[in-house]
Amino acid sequence: MSFILALDQGTTSSRALVFDHDGNVRGLAQKEFRQIFPEPGLVEHDAEEIWASQLGVAVEAVARAGLSAADIAAIGITNQRETTVVWDRRTGKPIHNAIVWQDRRTAAECDRIKGLGLEATFRAKTGLVLDPYFSGTKLAWLLDHLPGARARAEAGELAFGTIDSWLVWNLTGGERHLTDASNASRTLLFNIHEGNWDQELLQLLRIPPAILPEVVSSSQVYGETAARFFAARVPISGIAGDQQAALFGQLCDRPGMVKNTYGTGCFMLMQTGEHPVLSERNLLTTVACRLGNRTEYALEGSVFVAGAAVQWLRDGLGIIRSAEEVEALAASVPDSGGVYLVPAFAGLGAPHWDPYARGTLLGITRGTTAGHIARATLESIAFQTADLLEAMESDAATPLAELRVDGGATANNLLMQFQADLLGVPVVRPRVRETTALGAAYLAGLAIGYWQDRKELGQLWQAEKTFTPAADPARMAELRHNWSRAIERSKGWVQP
Ligand SMILES: Nc1ncnc2c1ncn2[C@@H]1O[C@H](COP(=O)(O)OP(=O)(O)O)[C@@H](O)[C@H]1O
Numbered sequence: 251m252s253f254i255l256a257l258d259q260g261t262t263s264s265r266a267l268v269f270d271h272d273g274n275v276r277g278l279a280q281k282e283f284r285q286i287f288p289e290p291g292l293v294e295h296d297a298e299e300i301w302a303s304q305l306g307v308a309v310e311a312v313a314r315a316g317l318s319a320a321d322i323a324a325i326g327i328t329n330q331r332e333t334t335v336v337w338d339r340r341t342g343k344p345i346h347n348a349i350v351w352q353d354r355r356t357a358a359e360c361d362r363i364k365g366l367g368l369e370a371t372f373r374a375k376t377g378l379v380l381d382p383y384f385s386g387t388k389l390a391w392l393l394d395h396l397p398g399a400r401a402r403a404e405a406g407e408l409a410f411g412t413i414d415s416w417l418v419w420n421l422t423g424g425e426r427h428l429t430d431a432s433n434a435s436r437t438l439l440f441n442i443h444e445g446n447w448d449q450e451l452l453q454l455l456r457i458p459p460a461i462l463p464e465v466v467s468s469s470q471v472y473g474e475t476a477a478r479f480f481a482a483r484v485p486i487s488g489i490a491g492d493q494q495a496a497l498f499g500q501l502c503d504r505p506g507m508v509k510n511t512y513g514t515g516c517f518m519l520m521q522t523g524e525h526p527v528l529s530e531r532n533l534l535t536t537v538a539c540r541l542g543n544r545t546e547y548a549l550e551g552s553v554f555v556a557g558a559a560v561q562w563l564r565d566g567l568g569i570i571r572s573a574e575e576v577e578a579l580a581a582s583v584p585d586s587g588g589v590y591l592v593p594a595f596a597g598l599g600a601p602h603w604d605p606y607a608r609g610t611l612l613g614i615t616r617g618t619t620a621g622h623i624a625r626a627t628l629e630s631i632a633f634q635t636a637d638l639l640e641a642m643e644s645d646a647a648t649p650l651a652e653l654r655v656d657g658g659a660t661a662n663n664l665l666m667q668f669q670a671d672l673l674g675v676p677v678v679r680p681r682v683r684e685t686t687a688l689g690a691a692y693l694a695g696l697a698i699g700y701w702q703d704r705k706e707l708g709q710l711w712q713a714e715k716t717f718t719p720a721a722d723p724a725r726m727a728e729l730r731h732n733w734s735r736a737i738e739r740s741k742g743w744v745q746p
């Protein structure tokens with residue numbers, strides 16, 4: 251019997267999971283790594299720490315499953331997207347910390363490009379908006395600010411990659427420099443209609459083509475792990491950005507199917523099939539996956555801070571000791587008592603796109619307790635999701651039948667019930683909540699014939715719990731109205 255190993259390199263931790271043929275988790279290991287905040291608004295990771303932690307948990311997960319590398323048929327990779335690494339091709343050493351997707355340092359540069367009237371060009375070609383979130387301006391920043399970097403990039407000495415590229419480079423011992431189309435579609439440099447790096451955009455951002463990885467499909471054998479890492483060389487055969495992998499793992503394979511992942515941020519993706527739908531409501535159009543020559547697209551709403559707000563309650567305010575505790579604290583009050591938290595800690599993503607917004611806590615009275623703040627925090631996650639869904643339904647011109655959910659914060663039943671109440675549609679939590687890793691495993695397994703097709707995978711998906719809307723719609727509409735007012739107050743707080 252053989253198994254698939256999924257590497258899930260997330261924003262706050264590296265995880266590895268071993269899956270069996272029925273899609274069950276047989277072994278899991280996880281390691282948090284350092285979040286580096288050099289200044290307000292800046293977020294970095296040590297790329298070498300990411301690699302070391304990812305390799306460490308991979309070895310550990312296989313051991314915990316009671317297996318050896320010879321039992322692993324293939325490896326699938328999924329990753330925090332947009333986070334930008336540049337390394338020296340000769341030494342394999344990064345030239346700077348990775349600039350994380352949440353980092354806002356290129357806000358002024360995005361404004362400058364917008365001022366040149368170029369936003370429509372970027373939007374039409376990449377499906378993205380000009381926001382510091384995406385890799386392109388982060389890469390340009392590195393080339394502009396590190397002495398000699400641009401000349402070295404032009405001479406072909408440096409390599410750029412999102413985290414998938416960085417992991418594949420390391421796993422293959424520096425043999426392969428590539429990225430899959432779903433990750434490429436998050437860079438602001440990739441033409442999602444033509445399926446390749448866009449020369450005009452590269453020129454506009456002054457990115458030398460020699461620094462870029464090859465763009466490949468999301469499911470094919472890319473290479474094997476170098477001999478020194480595992481007892482056997484294992485094929486690497488699946489790659490997707492974590493949100494696209496979750497869409498795949500949730501089996502949202504028919505146009506109109508939607509999943510929302512509640513992790514550090516919240517990412518809602520709607521499968522739109524082979525046709526990219528361009529949003530009129532400030533959502534993103536992104537590559538869901540590339541399978542052979544077939545590219546599937548998704549509409550995406552990205553919320554930067556969701557579960558991270560719960561982490562802030564734990565680490566910043568110290569009113570809970572663990573993320574799980576938030577549920578009991580929030581349940582200690584019947585409602586938020588009129589308190590609204592807008593967790594715009596890293597600006598606002600979709601559909602507002604305001605890098606200058608900051609966190610805002612409104613409606614506090616002398617009677618406000620930690621319970622109210624905890625509840626307002628959970629509700630903020632659901633409100634942000636409701637804003638995304640409203641935009642998505644409008645773009646797709648179709649109402650949603652159900653919302654499939656996954657990610658760490660979906661363990662929270664109070665949050666899930668409030669979400670169903672607010673949306674007025676059933677919220678469905680699957681049996682396997684590690685759908686991001688599962689999606690990467692599926693992509694890797696399909697490439698080597700471990701699973702035959704998506705029909706076979708469809709039989710593995712099972713709901714664990716469905717949250718049915720139970721609240722008074724008028725009351726929910728009132729809460730959403732207040733939420734919109736709170737959002738407006740958070741906007742434009744930081745002076746450019
Ligand atoms: N019971 C819970 N209630 C609310 N949030 C939770 C709960 N458990 C975990 N979280 C949040 O979920 C996030 C972790 O989820 P995960 O899917 O592992 O995220 P990521 O992949 O972004 O690192 C953290 O931000 C944490 O605060």
Ligand SMILES: O=P(O)(O)OC[C@H](O)CO
Binds near residue numbers: 261331492515552
């Ligand atoms: O690492 P996660 O799960 O927070 O996901 C981060 C996203 O990929 C950012 O776009």
